[in-house]
Amino acid sequence: MAQATPFLLVLFLTLGAHSVSAEKCSLAGHWVNDLGSNMTIDIMKANGNFTGIYYTAVSVHSIEKSPLLGSQHLPDQPNHQPAFGFTVHWTFSDSMAVFMGQCFVDDGKEVLKTMWLLRSHVDVLRDDWKATRVGYNEFTCLE
Numbered sequence: 001m002a003q004a005t006p007f008l009l010v011l012f013l014t015l016g017a018h019s020v021s022a023e024k025c026s027l028a029g030h031w032v033n034d035l036g037s038n039m040t041i042d043i044m045k046a047n048g049n050f051t052g053i054y055y056t057a058v059s060v061h062s063i064e065k066s067p068l069l070g071s072q073h074l075p076d077q078p079n080h081q082p083a084f085g086f087t088v089h090w091t092f093s094d095s096m097a098v099f100m101g102q103c104f105v106d107d108g109k110e111v112l113k114t115m116w117l118l119r120s121h122v123d124v125l126r127d128d129w130k131a132t133r134v135g136y137n138e139f140t141c142l143e
């Protein structure tokens, strides 16, 4: 038993360190979603607010890169997998999108599970019923 103790200690510390680092999920970086849209989150402030650029792969309009503005929960646990939300102000159409989701580490890979609402502009109140679309996007991290 005395011989096994140092081995068990090393094993415990190795597994413990792995599980701590493996679960951390960082929103900052380059992402691509299941539609082929690209997103870069470049500025992450200490209070959890962030900005970035969204480049959608799909639209009926002529596509341009558009700014995003969001906020995430702060790291308060070792296995930080934060919930977040952001808006995209499309520069090439009169619609707005909001995304909300959570950053997960799955099998060592970061993934963002999101849902979105896309609000289009309509000219009259009676068209309001058809102005909002809803959907789901999954983003994976580009190295």
Ligand code: BTN
Pocket: 033, 035, 037, 056, 057, 058, 059, 060, 061, 090, 093, 094, 095, 097, 116, 118, 135, 137
């Ligand atoms: C528009 O067509 O008015 C703006 C572009 C909307 C793109 C949508 S937002 C939700 C979905 N996820 C994407 O990556 N692109 C589409």
